[in-house]
Amino acid sequence: MIYRLLALNIDGTLLQSNGKLHKSSKEAVEYVQQKGIIVTLVTSQSFPTARKVAKALKIKTPFISHQGAYIASVQEKPIYVKRINEDITYDVIRFLEAIPCQIRLVHEQFSLANKFKLSHNLLAKTVFTSGDPVFYSQQFVSSLSEYLHDQPVSPPKIEVYFENKKDLDDTVIAFQKMFVEIDTIQLNSLRLDIVPAGVSKWSALSYLGRQLGIKSTEIVAIGDGLDDIVMIEQAGLGVAMGNAEFAVKKAADWITRSENEHGVAYMVKEHFRKQQPIEFLRKMNIIKK
The missing domain is CATH 3.40.50.1000 (HAD superfamily/HAD-like)
Known part of the structure; x- marks a missing residue:
């Protein structure tokens, strides 16, 4: 071949x-x-x-x-x-904020994350090694939903880092029932990527x-x-x-x-x-x- x-x-x-x-x-x-x-x-x-x-x-x-x-x-x-719709992004974030997890909206020009502190070291290996801080803004806010209410974002991807596997599994099941506009991609037992449907x-x-x-x-x-x-x-x-x-x-x-x-x-x-x-x-x- x-x-x-x-x-x-x-x-x-x-x-x-x-x-x-x-x-x-x-x-x-x-x-x-x-x-x-x-x-x-x-x-x-x-x-x-x-x-x-x-x-x-x-x-x-x-x-x-x-x-x-x-x-x-x-x-x-x-x-x-392909992007996640602004309204869907807001609804997804509101759901995730009730769960112990690090949430990161990954735009091609910037990233936006909540200030949740993970007990494991996954975050340091992923968020802080992404892109060039001079050209790629990485901002942390106390409440993502409040930020998005005033400044809507339509990201290509949302990354979620969970504290425990059960929360990840429950989130996947819930999103399958709640949204047809997004797909979930599991990278490991604690990491989930949320992307537009079909991506x-x-x-x-x-x-x-x-x-x-x-x-x-x-x-x-x-x-x-x-x-x-x-x-x-x-x-x-x-x-x-x-x-x-x-x-x-x-x-x-x-x-x-x-x-x-x-x-x-x-x-x-x-x-x-x-x-x-x-x-x-x-x-x-x-x-x-």
């Missing part, structure tokens, strides 16, 4: 556990790009965070952020945006593929999280990182090494070295366009 698009998750895939991008990953991306293969990012992170990684990897193709709700290039020209990493990746004239069977997707499972299952070649949970590995066609063992670079060397450059395949009429 000939692959023409490589889609990479960021956290736990491209980035090591220390949050850094290893030079082997940069070299791997450059290697496949030289073969004419398009590289994109597919992440739950905000656009500013994804943009920093895209710049570091010299990716000029539009990339996917906000769990699939926002597709744009480093030039900040979105080709696809997912795979829906965005398949949309981008169509825009580029690339079939689903020509896509390689690499990820490590529960929110990567559908993308890994539907891509032509779905790859799970060695550090991924069992459910992710079970969904994959191939399992590479962990993020600290340079899993992306290892996968690229094993698979793409066997594939001829796209331009050569076109000259040979193996690829028609």
Whole structure:
């Protein structure tokens, strides 16, 4: 099979556990790009965070952020945006404020969160590492609902960090009954992303593929999280990182090494070295366009 698009998750895939991008990953991306293969990012992170990684990897193709709700290039020209309606956002926040949780509205230009203090260290690893504080405002307010009453926001995504799993499970069930306008995506036992209905990493990746004239069977997707499972299952070649949970590995066609063992670079060397450059395949009429 000939692959023409490589889609990479960021956290736990491209980035090591220390949050850094290893030079082997940069070299791997450059290697496949030289073969004419398009590289994109597919992440739950905000656009500013994804943009920093895209710049570091010299990716000029539009990339996917906000769990699939926002597709744009480093030039900040979105080709696809879906948002949670202002009224729905307000109702969702009012519901969540009755539960012990950290709530974060993630806009492409700013984030807005409540001041709830989590007992675990999830927040420090997620909120404070997102984007560049110089260009990406991160504001904390005492009451999100009061703020939204005066200044409505229509975000592509809402992140919720719970104190206990039962609250997360109950919230998912409640939202399924209350709202048809949103979907929930569980990242782990304490983290939930709320997105516009129909939004997912795979829906965005398949949309981008169509825009580029690339079939689903020509896509390689690499990820490590529960929110990567559908993308890994539907891509032509779905790859799970060695550090991924069992459910992710079970969904994959191939399992590479962990993020600290340079899993992306290892996968690229094993698979793409066997594939001829796209331009050569076109000259040979193996690829028609």
